[in-house]
Amino acid sequence: MYLYLPVALTSINILIPIGLGLAVGLLSGLFGVGGGFLMTPLLIMCGIPSTVAAATDSNQIVAASTSGTYAHWKVGNVDFKMGLYLLAGGFLGGLLGVQGIKILRAMGNADFVIKITYVLMLGIVGVYMFFESLSSMRGKKSKSDAADKESTVGAFLKSLPLQTHFEKSGVTHSVLVPVTLGCLVGILAAIMGVGGGFLMVPIMFYLLRMPMHVIVGTSLFQILFTCIEVTFLQAYTNHTVDFTLAVLLLLGSTVGAQVGAVFGRKLKGEQLKILLAAIVLLVTVKIIFDLTLPPSLLLSEPGGH
């Protein structure tokens, strides 16, 4: 059955967005990522204009992350205090990143910087997480062993002022740490045009030393607010949110997020990490192919990547 999308100005088989929503919502509930880095290109492949795909994806992530946050909150896996500090940094980083993009566009090499940042960030995060998780699983090291391992970075973080205890995560950090890290992810997310969940999750694990299950819930909580802001701005300034498409996507993604949260609790932290690393690496390989293989069409509509 086909449905016409009033803002995208195209018609789509309703099973496609519901199926995509279900698959990406599952990842969202499992790993605490919004899934924008997967969903937006998939929607463009289905004929949705790139500007509408990106904006509408933000709208459906609001639903998926609400559903996921609710599921994780009910079992006590959301650190609201940490989430709010990360969020504050993220908003600041978003503003800085948008200015950065303007400068890059004026210099005429924005697309090159965006693509290279994308590949490097995904590649580094994916490779590091994959091999670290693999060695942890082989060495039978538990998540808490890894978290307890002190490092130079850890010692430096502990020396910073404004230390506070994050009860839910069981860690103590300076307030400056989550705000600065949130800001860095916000800058990169704004430059790359994505929510940044796939960067935030490893940062929470490796630098903030949070337990993996609390990371997923807290990341979804933060993504929820980021996507509310993006949805409103896209609807208000660009008029590119397609409500009909968002409803079809969220029909799948809200259910997928719940199923993902259930599966997530049955997997160990290391298993979750290695699965996320594998997905991030697959996306990286896909982007490298897109960058190096000649495209079938040399022209595209403005917007998106």
Place this chain on the structure above:
Amino acid sequence: MRYSMSANRIITIFKLMALCLVPLFIDNAYAELTANANHDQIKIDFFYHGSTIALGGVSDPKTDLIIKVSSQEGHQVMREKGKVGGFLWMNVGELKLEHVPAMYFIHSTKKIEDIITPEDMNKYVLGYSALERHVEMNPISNGEEKTKWFGEFVKFKEASKLYDTSSGNIEFTNKDGKQNYYILRQWPFQAPPGNYTVTVYAVKDKKITEIATKNILVEQVGLVKSLATMARSNGALYGIISILAALAAGFGVGIIFRKSGGAH
């Protein structure tokens, strides 16, 4: 003498009557070109997935036909992909096009180049080569570059099902001494709402002898129209409703799963 004058009058009357009958015979020989469509309005509702449109009319049997279906001309901006550093394909700039239709279909009885002069092709913008000359593109440094990027533009539009050309697909039937032409074509759902024109050109001895037109209006109706209008004219409210609906859906599904024990 009187008889002779009466005979002359009768002959003159007959001549006048014969003159009056001439157009009737001409009408049969050169039927006036008409253009019709089975729809002059295409309504877009939630279940719209494109339409099928039958174009037809009456034409002179001794003429060839060219049928052009196009939207109003406008401005379009595209992003150009190119190689960076010798091996990376990415967006390298923008291509601005002026006087370009969003949709452009050409159907003819024979290849356009074989039935009309290049002058008439350009004058009436018939065929991709004429459209290329008609469209303004920027930034373009020479004719070769224009041909390359216009070719890419046509590839993009054909992939979106918005540009198409064909020859030899117009069907003819003869009835009551008149020739009727007919072509059935898909109206793509990708065609945006707006005014479209079907123009039929009759061609004889490489010259366009007659032109007939028919207008088709494509418009959104009902809830589709309300949502599209709200998104355009009241973005803030539209955004808030979209967010609230997403929050409600997220919580709703969360509560359903919790009640059904899914989250445990």
